[in-house]
Amino acid sequence: MALGNAKGWVAGRDANLWTGLFLMIFSGAVISEAIQLEIGTPKSPGSGFMIFGAAGVLGLLALHQSIKSLHFQGREVKQASEEIRWKRVVSVILANILYILLLQPVGYLLNTFLLMGFLFQIHKKGRWVSAVGGAALTSFLSYLVFSRMLQLHLPRGLIPFF
């Protein structure tokens, strides 16, 4: 497998094959949408005219990449798992997804404080005091600058008076 390999990253034949296949499916979906939008004729090009052309070329290039990767006989490049901090990247992505979902109900200030607290301690675990201090400082200062000084309407959420 190219992606999601727990032992490390493979950037070679398999990766090119899977991205090629994915892009072929993607271009197929776009082409069908372009047809629905109406391609038109060169004399009277419709909304799907350019989309059809671009997605067609994309599909052909993706097909070429997939075929090329099947004939690839070189050595695959592997990167050792210890060099890549997967958990760190995935946890930051998940934390941000959670942040977006909670932004409106929880509000900017509290939500940002929680996110910053999590992010500040991700590199070195156990530094909770400095992480909480940093989070409080950044969330409050950013609120002060953007909401109060620049008059940006940030969600209030659970703390209505802020």
Added chain:
Amino acid sequence: MMTWSDILYGFQFATLPINLLLCFLGVLLGTLVGVLPGIGPAGAMALLLPISLKITPLGTVIMLAGIYYGSMYGGSTTSILVSIPGEPASVMTCVDGHQMALQGRAGPALGISAFGSFFAGTFSIIALMILAGPLAKAALKFGPPEFFSLVLMGLTLVTYLSQKSAAKAFMSALIGMLLSWVGLDLINGTTRFTFGMIELNDGIGVIPLVMGLFGISEVFLELEKDERVELIKTKIKNLLPTREDWRQSTWPILRGSALGFFLGIIPGGGGIIANFMSYIMEKRLSKHPERFGKGEIAGVAGPESANNAAAGGAFIPLLSLGIPMNATVALLFAALLIHGVRPGPLLISEHPEIFWGIVASMYIGNVMLLVLNLPLIGVWVKVLKIPYRIIFPLILLFCIIGSYAINLSTLDLKLMFGFGILGYLMRKFDFDPAPLCLAFILGPLMEVSMRQALLLSQGSFSIFFIRPISAFCLGIAALLLLTNLIPFMKQRRKKLEEIQIKE
């Protein structure tokens, strides 16, 4: 034709206190992002785009342009002292610059890099003043076929010059185009790929896209690694190069400035290629090529001048043709569009205060950068010691606020993180995100020009080949595509011959 009164007119606007402050802020932030590895000028400019809504169009461009050329100055400091390019455009400066630092000559390396950058920056501004006007006049004769072919040539050049696979760069550009067509069709008003979301009727915003592709994805990539910034333990002294240093550096600076400026004008050129090409050129022209890689000052002076001249050169197609030639300049284009100012052939006549104001501010910015980068070098050395674990949450926070501020919509935040993940995966799979960004910006122009041209010619594609400028651009694009195919064809022929021999 440019006159002294035009320049003075520009200085009238550029020297307004608010514009001086914005220029200073721009070059300061530019140097900062140049010094700090992990955040580039595109990311920093994207962060400031929402704030720019509160200031004038000229002020916005002065600040954002300052970040762009300022980052070129700052990138050399990290390259020389840490041997990590603060900016990709300073990658070759690491080679001899860091060797000089290890030999106790960090001062002259930083000094010649700052003076070379200053000269190259000034050179490119003068060339910009001379060339932009005539080019804009010529561009007034452009119709839809010319614009379509020019954009197509630009995108082909970008993919051709991409550091990664040309086919992948082309696919990246095609994805960018498709993304740019989300929303209302500009010609007949049909909605496309909106999935019933009214917020998408205006299309995908450039800010979430750029912040995601360049800001968020860079953070994800940096998070994968452990923090290891090792500064050299030598005292930085003698920032002013000696007479011998000047003797060895004068020609590389001149050559680097001319080469960088030329590479800045062509699509996809930019600082990275200029930095590489200048290093190769200096090594080839040198009487002592064996000294390169061991602390040769010409290996710092040439490439550093080249990347700064390229930054200036990139303003010519933007301001005179209205076509950004790299992803970072595309952000300047977007910033002007947000303010209702369309860069292009009419910019000089319709908004002379913006054109001449930018030019004048670049003179001022270059002087500011010289002061910031030489006497204040100690400050930047301290900045280099700030751990990434403190910087990255702040980058994420600015991205969040910046993206949310435009429409006060969480959809923009979702899009930004979506593009962040896309940018991260693209880099992992060796796809260059820069062509995607550029095609996203140029996509609407390309589509409208193509359809208008076909309507004009009543469906005949010959309109693209019978008009000389359009035919010339398409010819270049075809040539570039063919040169990409030649190695592939040769390889295939060789394989067929091998099979025949086996049989």
